[in-house]
Amino acid sequence: MAEPLEGCNFIYIDHLQSCETVRKIAAATSSSYAMLYTRSAPLALGYMSLNRFINVAVNINAGLVYSDRTQMNDGILKRLPVIEYQAGSLRNDFDFGSLLLFDAEIMKAYAKEFADSDFNYAGWYELQLFILRSDKPLFHIGEYLYTESNSDTRLSGVRQFDYVDPRNSHVQTEMEKVCTEHLRRIGAYIEADTVSEAAIDRYKFHYEASVIIPVRNRVRTIADAIRSALSQVTDFNYNVIVVDNHSTDGTREIIDEICTEDKRCVCIVPEKTDLGIGGCWSMAINDFRCGRFAVQLDSDDLYSGTDTLQRIVNKFYEDKCAMVIGSYRMCDFQLNTLPPGLIDHKEWTDENGRNNALRINGFGAPRAFFTPILRKIGVPNTSYGEDYALGLEFSRSYKIGRIFDELYLCRRWEGNTDAALTQEQQNANNRYKDSLRTIEIASRQRLNTYWSQQVTGQDANKLFEEQLSVWEQVAKRYEELKHAMANEFNIDGSNICIQHNPARIVSTGAHIDSQSIANRPCFLCDINLPEEQIDFPLLSKYHLLVNPYPILPKHFTIPLKQHRPQAILPYYKDMMEIAGNLDDMFVFYNGAQCGASAPDHMHFQAGMRGVLPLERDWNELYRSTRSRLYPISDEEFIEALQLEPAADDTGIFSLRGYVCPGVIIVTRTAEASDFLFRKVYESLPIHEGETEPRMNIFAWTMKYRNDGTPRLVSIIIPRSKHRPDCYFAEGDEKMIISPGALDMGGLIVAPRKEDFDKIDSQTAADIIREVGISLDDELLMIKKLKHDDF
Structure with missing residues (x-):
């Protein structure tokens, strides 16, 4: 092995472009700056060029300084200007030239923060983006400060395809990982x-x-x-x-x-x-x-x-x-x-x-x-x-x-036009595409900032008022709802309300078979929303929309941005977080076979509290009568304590005194609620040909009696069927009643006047009980939840 020249030291490396090489150079640097020459061909420094590099770096506190250069090619000296670095200069082949001056402090900071990075080919690229995220600029000196020899004589039209060459795929994989992490760190990553x-x-x-x-x-x-x-x-x-x-x-x-x-x-x-x-x-x-x-x-x-x-x-x-x-x-x-x-x-x-x-x-x-x-x-x-x-x-x-x-x-x-471009043409093209990336990064950052907003109940109320001010037809429906006919009955201690709401025939009579769904545009996808519809972002992945066909005085729909089937298990935790954010409202879920008029698009709904009987009467009628199902054993209490710092009110309970069976979950956090919900979910049957148990769900916040701290309340109403027999009957026995969550929560919607007139307390109770589960099925569910033999 050759001996280093006097005054020089060798640094033994694995790959020139590796992270380990960057770290070794950073560790070996004892001065304020490190200059890197990236080629093995001869280099000729211009007059006083090192001083110029350092003076510029000091004056602007740069993280990286690079300059224009000249290039010797077959005895001909050619000028090669480079371009300014900008936020969108994310190309891993950005032309800095072959002579670069790095701030030693920032190199050492990179080496410390990325001590575990083990890329073989993306080390300098990772450092480049690390500097871009710092407060020290990557600066271009528009002066010709050195001369290099050319080692790549291919035409620009050939070089431009290096990144799609299969032989370079392992290199590109590393570069992609580094770039992706950079986008995550600057808030420009799109999920x-x-x-x-x-x-x-x-x-x-x-x-x-x-x-x-x-x-x-x-x-x-x-x-x-x-x-x-x-x-x-x-x-x-x-x-x-x-x-x-x-x-x-x-x-x-x-x-x-x-x-x-x-x-x-x-x-x-x-x-x-x-x-x-x-x-x-x-x-x-x-x-x-x-x-x-x-x-x-x-x-x-x-x-x-x-x-x-x-x-x-x-x-x-x-x-x-x-x-x-x-x-x-x-x-x-x-x-x-x-x-x-x-x-x-x-x-x-x-x-x-x-x-x-x-x-x-x-x-x-x-x-x-x-x-x-x-x-x-x-x-x-x-x-x-x-x-x-x-x-x-x-x-x-x-x-x-x-x-x-x-x-x-x-x-x-x-x-x-791009077969053999001059250096000036290449620079113009690269500068333009870098500018496009700069614009796009800013757009993505702004988009992510928009979606990351935390919407509160107060924000939802502002949205409601703004929406009604610009959507006359919907404002009229909400005004008509104030005067809607309603009857309320008490059934064995439970209150049930019947609402005559003609506008809801759109949902009540909806065809939800696969063919009907395939034949209509999804009305919850944002591209199909009416032009008048205003939306707010929620949890970075939902739209908060005013429901144009209201049942509640303030009624919202909360569709997922993505067109995904209605399915609660992946999104239940989201539902609890939404309930926590919209603390002056309750949130509810209609299963695909339990009242959802858009079973092809995942969504929740939310509405004003104090209207739905089950939620309105919670403290007075149901909070004290619930019976605990979990935790009961010492083992279960230990498990519950692992979920939350205190299991004082945490648990799964049976809903007692209501017109149909239900399950209650009370927790401090959405994470704990999600853990307990999965126990309930697994205890419920899944009907043949369906993908989840039939259920409706309600969620809201309550204050704990001992100290006033908030709790998340979730009530699951298991279902046995989608629609009652009267929906399919003929003649006088027919009633267009298609229960969703609000109906199961005690607010039955009758779009037709003749049905509204026919429903008495017994009929209302029979409809809810028919589509809910029986007491025998509730017992089976509880036994499975508690892992009892049966």
């Missing part, structure tokens, strides 16, 4: 379960799809592109919209000839002369002839087969996504494959693709968009990066569909 599906059936279009081809002066390629689009074999109507951006080389004449031959092809010529590719796209998608889906085809390129368009449209419907991206093959004009071959972007995952997209420079092709959302977002009027901007914005909020098979041929030729 997979927060993006929305697209309601692609909502709008009517004459054409199902439109192939969009912007073009200027492509006389050599335009006919091939258009005929490739027109050759698609589909089971739907489609057209081809060509936007000729004032061609002067005969391109327009070719387009007109094809339009005459095939009426599916239409040509748009903009009046304005300042449009880029994005501007041409805007012209096309806002044209009345644009179809439901707008599909990309560049004027140089071809679809791989006649089924490309069909496969893209199928993917929209399969995944209910707002954007679909396929895979393309690089080829020459004879369609011979060129390196790197198929570009499939397999680094994309449904879990993290939208976050990793902030690190890489592209999404792939062909790209297709759900037109209504694309019109709403708009296309930047540029000729570079407009597709990337759209991919970032779509992926922030909507589901993206990927097709990893070849759909598209990207033909490389001397006329391609």
